[in-house]
Amino acid sequence: MNRFALPPESVLRAREKLVLDHFHDEVAQDWDATLSTFPHPHYELIAMMRVHDGDAEVRGYYDDTRVAFPDQNHEIIAFRHSADAVIVEFWLTGTHRGPLGRIPATGSAHRTRMSAYFIFDEDENLVTERIYFDQLTILKQLVAGVDRRRPSGLLKLARILRGALGMAGAAPDPRLLDTTEPKDLG
Numbered sequence: 001m002n003r004f005a006l007p008p009e010s011v012l013r014a015r016e017k018l019v020l021d022h023f024h025d026e027v028a029q030d031w032d033a034t035l036s037t038f039p040h041p042h043y044e045l046i047a048m049m050r051v052h053d054g055d056a057e058v059r060g061y062y063d064d065t066r067v068a069f070p071d072q073n074h075e076i077i078a079f080r081h082s083a084d085a086v087i088v089e090f091w092l093t094g095t096h097r098g099p100l101g102r103i104p105a106t107g108s109a110h111r112t113r114m115s116a117y118f119i120f121d122e123d124e125n126l127v128t129e130r131i132y133f134d135q136l137t138i139l140k141q142l143v144a145g146v147d148r149r150r151p152s153g154l155l156k157l158a159r160i161l162r163g164a165l166g167m168a169g170a171a172p173d174p175r176l177l178d179t180t181e182p183k184d185l186g
Helices: 009-027 031-035 055-068 135-144 151-168
Strands: 042-045 050-053 073-081 085-095 109-120 126-132
Touching (some): 009 073, 009 085, 009 126, 042 055, 109 135, 135 151
Parallel strands (some): 042 126
Antiparallel strands (some): 042 050, 109 126
């Protein structure tokens, strides 16, 4: 694929429609429809250096995030197109109602700006959703609603800190570390 040549407008429109359908189906929590946008589901969460590959792992990711944020939603800011991707800037929103990994529910809402690269192969199949965001931005918003003047709030803060520290030690997925520079640069 020539990285300097954009596909025809009809291809860009088809990609954008698929991505919009993907976002819509995620919000509706219609996992079968969401997963049907990929021939093989594959998510890369760069902030966490974690990969969810295949139907079972991606469904687990969906389930875990919707336990934590049952009202998760997206507010799309912008679409951009490249030779092999649709890049979407959006706000991710949700209320922390259940555990997020080892972090107990806080009841706080968050609104976090993110970017996602929806990458297509030469046959126009969606092969990867690669998401970039700042974990600390989310954590700061979740902690902000905890009442630090009450003993129960201080106890919750200690549990949140313990949970966050427990999750911080996870090894990065090696598939995200083994990168190579493009061959045709300058």
